[in-house]
Amino acid sequence: MEKLSSRRLFYDRTMRTLLWLAGGLTCALLAFMIGYIFFRGVPNLTWPLLSGQTSYLKNTIGILPNIVNTLYIILVAMVLVLPIGVGAAIYLTEYATSHRLVGIIEFATESLAGIPSIIYGLVGMLIFVQFMNLQNGILAGGLTLVIMILPTIVRTTQESLKTVPQSYREGALALGSGKWHMVRTVVLPGAVDGIVTGCILAVGRIVGESAALLYTAGFGLVLNDFATALHSSSATLTVALYIYANERGETAVAFAIATILLLLTLAINLAAGFAGRRLKKQ
């Protein structure tokens, strides 16, 4: 009896220690990553870098074009993906009657979400840049991102539509409401928190995406207005990071960009959580 108990105690303590180590290592790695990026990046975050342009003639490096390009591509991708994604989710959840079809589409969207993003980049290059002749630029990049994040938007919207109680739908229909009227006035307001959270997370993915944009949005470091940028090679922040780190050997600039991206990701995740809670309360 005594022996068994001490063995058990030992076993219990060993497991606890191992699990603690696993947890501790995870936290330590994360803290090291963040600390290291900040340590290398923050001193290089200068105003000329943030507000300037890269020029071989003047020998300056600035990432303003890349910040602007990132905003452009978020705008293009979100404007296109929102109506399509939310519309598809509404159709699948509220209108579609064939369970088989819905099942197939859900399986397809889930599979799409797992495809490595470089493949989206390759397909985007072949279809948008070459076949449709859109040139490298924000439009080709944005369209590629639309295909890439569409599944995410559809799934998050579907999940939040499903949380709206069936009794709301019945109540609206029993009052003589038409289907679309019911969706617009009762279902969508009840699901808006999930949709907003999904969108913010999608923005996060856009900000962090590089592989899908290398061959589509391109490598351009020049500041363009929106209309020009649509069809001219335009590097977003992540692509710029790749360029500076890999092709120009400007590690300091790369770390400065990494710091910005890290802060942006953090802000986006906080915003998603905040928006979700805030809208839920209302």
Place this chain on the structure above:
Amino acid sequence: MDPILSVKDLNLWYGDHQALRSINVNIPANQITALIGPSGCGKSTFLKTLNRMNDLIPSVRITGEVNFRDQNIYDPSVDVTGLRRQIGMVFQKANPFPMSIYDNVAYGPRTHGVRNRAKLDEIVETSLQSAAIWDEVKDRLKTSALGLSGGQQQRLCIARALAVEPEVLLMDESTSALDPISTSKIEDLAAELKSRYTVVMVTHNMQQAARISDKTAFFLLGELVEFGGTEQMFSDPTDKRTEDYITGRFG
């Protein structure tokens, strides 16, 4: 008296399972008709055929006729939204929308195109008064309906249903989730409403059926076993099965 709803040879299937068998019944206007019977007998299903809420279930198949003012509501030409406006429904569990009390009541009229603010104010007030809840909520019309008690929520749902001025009000066990005081308020309300509306209610509560209904329909295994005056049915049922049920021998 002329029936407002006349059901002829109505059959209903959920997939392969037949839930209603050859129902024939005439529901009189301006009376309370109670539908009673053990769980799973088809009384709620029958109630939902009266304003086509069963359309929401994909596997449902219906044959026969339900005539509302001499128009078969299953005729392909019928506008279902218009039908549901004339035949309103209150559900078992109160289901106010997550909006203000005012917006809940105004939902139906707005749906049907009423935009005038003064007109909406008037509809909201009269509907809440008709549902005997005006005095309790008149000072907080702009607050969320979800803050009301269960009984208040159910009366709000009745007000919401009345706001579109239906002719028939279907109540699907609308008091089963409520405490006795709220229940008696809603029973009183139903009794008052029958002067202006036709009420058809499903109830599990035998006393409730006996107390407030004029006509009673007893369902068993998808069949309408007996239909008649409530008093007569509770004192002298013609069918042995009805007698067994109301004396509590099964169900």
